Amino acid sequence: MKESxxxxxxxxxNDAILAYRIFEGQAVIVDLEQGILNxxxxxxxxxxxxxxxxxPARKIAEKIAQEFEVSRREATNDVVEILRNMASMxxxxxxxxGKVCADTASNDSTEIFEALREQATQKRRPLVIxxxxxxxxxxxxxxxxxxxxxxxxxxxxxxxxxILDQLANAGSLYLTFSGGEIFLRDDLPEIVAHARKLHFAVxxxxxxxxxxxxxxxxxANLHPEMVALSVYDLNSSIHDAITRKNxxxxxxxxxxxxxxxxxxxxxxxxxxxxxxxxGYRRLYSFAxxxxxxxxxxxxxxxxxxxxxxxxxxxxxxxxxxRILGDPIFSREYELDPAQGxxxxxxxxxxxxxxxxxxxxxxGAVTPCVQLPIECGNLREKTFSEIWGSSPALESFRAIRxxxxxxxxxxxxxxxxxxxxxxxxxxxxxxxxxxQRICKEAEHMKTLNKKRR
Amino acid sequence: MxxxxxxxxxxxxxxxxxxxxxxxxxxxxxFNCPTTSVKYCGIPFSxxxxx
Numbered sequence: 001m002k003e004s005x006x007x008x009x010x011x012x013x014n015d016a017i018l019a020y021r022i023f024e025g026q027a028v029i030v031d032l033e034q035g036i037l038n039x040x041x042x043x044x045x046x047x048x049x050x051x052x053x054x055x056p057a058r059k060i061a062e063k064i065a066q067e068f069e070v071s072r073r074e075a076t077n078d079v080v081e082i083l084r085n086m087a088s089m090x091x092x093x094x095x096x097x098g099k100v101c102a103d104t105a106s107n108d109s110t111e112i113f114e115a116l117r118e119q120a121t122q123k124r125r126p127l128v129i130x131x132x133x134x135x136x137x138x139x140x141x142x143x144x145x146x147x148x149x150x151x152x153x154x155x156x157x158x159x160x161x162x163i164l165d166q167l168a169n170a171g172s173l174y175l176t177f178s179g180g181e182i183f184l185r186d187d188l189p190e191i192v193a194h195a196r197k198l199h200f201a202v203x204x205x206x207x208x209x210x211x212x213x214x215x216x217x218x219x220a221n222l223h224p225e226m227v228a229l230s231v232y233d234l235n236s237s238i239h240d241a242i243t244r245k246n247x248x249x250x251x252x253x254x255x256x257x258x259x260x261x262x263x264x265x266x267x268x269x270x271x272x273x274x275x276x277x278x279g280y281r282r283l284y285s286f287a288x289x290x291x292x293x294x295x296x297x298x299x300x301x302x303x304x305x306x307x308x309x310x311x312x313x314x315x316x317x318x319x320x321x322r323i324l325g326d327p328i329f330s331r332e333y334e335l336d337p338a339q340g341x342x343x344x345x346x347x348x349x350x351x352x353x354x355x356x357x358x359x360x361x362x363g364a365v366t367p368c369v370q371l372p373i374e375c376g377n378l379r380e381k382t383f384s385e386i387w388g389s390s391p392a393l394e395s396f397r398a399i400r401x402x403x404x405x406x407x408x409x410x411x412x413x414x415x416x417x418x419x420x421x422x423x424x425x426x427x428x429x430x431x432x433x434x435q436r437i438c439k440e441a442e443h444m445k446t447l448n449k450k451r452r
Numbered sequence: 453m454x455x456x457x458x459x460x461x462x463x464x465x466x467x468x469x470x471x472x473x474x475x476x477x478x479x480x481x482x483f484n485c486p487t488t489s490v491k492y493c494g495i496p497f498s499x500x501x502x503x
Contacts, residue, residue, distance in 0.1 A: 041471040068464055082470040
């Protein structure tokens, strides 16, 4: 194609497969088909912004030459090259492909995300949001932390849409919808569609038991970043005993297969308890064969009303050791304990309230699903009011590791994976971890020593 | 004679060739933030002692 013809083309963003934000002057783009996180430098970010204005490539090059210290010729060449590159990656349409030449980090690198996370925390941007759309659920999982409680009015579709608009304006990018069972809301596809229209990277947490062909098709067309489904065991008598719903495993597996057929990225999440601890390897193989991610979680949490009842399902010490040392999982214990996090994550307890937060089905904002510290309600205040000036949030944000002298001076501290939320709901104090977390750190230390 | 810079003249920014940096989203089997399943919640592992 002649250059003059090429420059007349008006590239179009392929919004269907992308989630993005302009974050502190740089575009952050999640390629939802490839599962790739991208950041653009200042020039590429401006080009990305100009694409949105529906102008021909020639005009984009002109604008770049006006804004930056670069000749028109060089700007034109570079704009054409990067547009071709974006077309190859399917980020834009209506432009011919070129070679893919992104500066790609190695597969196990998390450098870009870590920089983003650090920046979000420093600048107080709510990069990650967990939004529970309902607490209703057809399952009665034995370990569930939710309690029935009083029936309250969930946020309506209009309220949810308004909240999503506010979150997009605040710069949030990663958005998880969970519950309860989100598919109990008939308006879920509309909610996800609105979130995708606002360019969120949407993750859905579900049991899958209410997903039918029509819903799966609708969701697949909206390109969620991930659908995470809870599977406790591949043996239905074990799984269904945990969900306390006969036939639930069959329905969940049907949903998984149907999602797979539609090429939706899947994650199989499994809470490990006494009753299903022996089956996780089979689940792992199942996930692997399926091309799905697999995540386990053996930390059972008390109920939101303070009841410690679910803790009776927690696996014993030996099993924790077995899980932590299983090479199929992240071998975090192999890290040099002297090499901790740097920057702000070396001071704050976690990202909750700094770069992420939780929203309940009733509009309450807390730092995390696990931290029942109500900072305001979106039915009474705007998100920016709550995020920017909630006294409760400010107090929580002020907590530092230095406020936990006992932990900081503990010989196991470097191995500890404490969670302030778990501390609060289990011991009543953010600064005091439950004994089992200390025990876990001890296991990590033992494993680390063995490695040496 | 050189024209004086007018108020409308905008400073041009330093130019860098447009660049995209990419990394595969974490696929590793991780225990990070096990209680919430929220991706990238930011729970640190092994913070440096003495901070």
